[in-house]
Amino acid sequence: MKNKIGLFIFLAIILLFNSCKKETNSSTKFWTPSKAEEHYKNQNDSLKWDYKMFLEDLQSVNEKSQNPITDGVFPVANYKLLGANSFKGLGSASNVKKINHKNISYSSFFIKKNDLNNKVLGSKKSDVFFNILVLTDTLDLKNHKLSSSEINSRNHPNYIGQGIYKTKNNQIDYLAFKTADNSSFAIINMRLFDLKFGSTILIAPQKDKSLRSLQVKMPVMEYEELDTKIDSLINTQQVIDFFSKKSNI
Template identity: 25%
Template sequence: MKGFGRNKVGFQSVLGLQRIVFLFFFCGLFLCCKPKKAMVGSDRWDVEQLKLKSESHSDTAKWDLKLYKQDIATFEKYAEALSIYPLNKTPFPVAEYDYAVASTPITVKVKNYLFKGVRIGEYENPESEVVKDALTLLVLTNDANAEESTLVESRNFPYLTAQGFFKTADNKFDWVFSKSPDGFSTLLFNMKLFDLRFGQTIVIVPQKDKSFVYCQINDSPENYKNQEEFNLSISENSKIRDLLSRKNTIGN
């Protein structure tokens, strides 16, 4: 899908309007490493390959010191802005890698309800414009200006990782995502764990008592011609409509 998250950075931040200036500086400073040869994230890795990659990250002789120093210098400037996430983001050294990640914010309307969300994925290769979706997260906010933020990280290659938060009128939801190249991926949302092998689309419906209900859908935006067709499928989903009809759902 062309045009989806084309800013190929070491990690990418999708922020509210109040952080747009930070976004431009931040994304411009962190580029992917490009060694002579690397396996892209969409390829399947076996346990032995993962072990070798883990060992290379722990080998001080293989660290990309130029990238490490660049990260340290940038974090000195933006440490406070990065501290807003569920897991504090600080620099660490890694072996050279060639990997590009992507995220894009989305909104979906279902009747009079408004969901804000994010799509997380990885490029088929760093020169490609094709993104493979790994997670679609939707949270009912009923507010187009509700604060949300996402940080997607490439430094853990070959693992895809991301984190962020959503704020509703009277609640905050934190989330952390991890995808392993051996096919296992999880989303931890306010301590609720989702095994994404059974569906990459997670829909969260906050309740008036500050709890939340949810559904997991075995579907993805990349199965549709465009985002609008995916949004239509969400709006027509009977499970989501049932959750929205609950008396305790925010907005009811």
């Protein structure tokens, strides 16, 4: 009996230790439930708003955009409430590649290294969290009326980007976002993609006006190596085959 009681106490101590360990690990994370609650309270508190940034945003309130969702001007909590170095900037990148004489346009969104993502990024300077590669049958490199993209930080520490690609008979609308808890999703023409299964989405419009998609996993990469990584990707047989099908535009 004493042996059984001793074993029970030992197991109880192990379970308690593991429970405490989990709580300690979760408490070291930046985006805890208490931090999230505090942040969203600040969003509703006019005393915490960044009025300088709000007035700057108001200057562009009448600017028209091709993007799927109209930008609204909302006052938001000062970024520094989450830490002086919690935000270092973000950006988008785009280019055009070729596969077997076909044009492949891509757009990417990235977040620069800051105090919130530095442990995840390690030695990397930025985090490219979304790439979209679209097969297109028409380009407008001069006037840029057939494509558009933007990324916005006004949901800091969550970030959202959007854009469009126009083909002769179709339009690709896309939106992607990354949250403070390191989750990321994309919506492309109302199809939802969980980016933990691959941050890179390939889209091939079809001759019958339907779409085909291919989700590809790529390692965490920074903006500075993006174009080289895309070159490597489009030279893989899987991607060549996907964009070379006869049913594609």
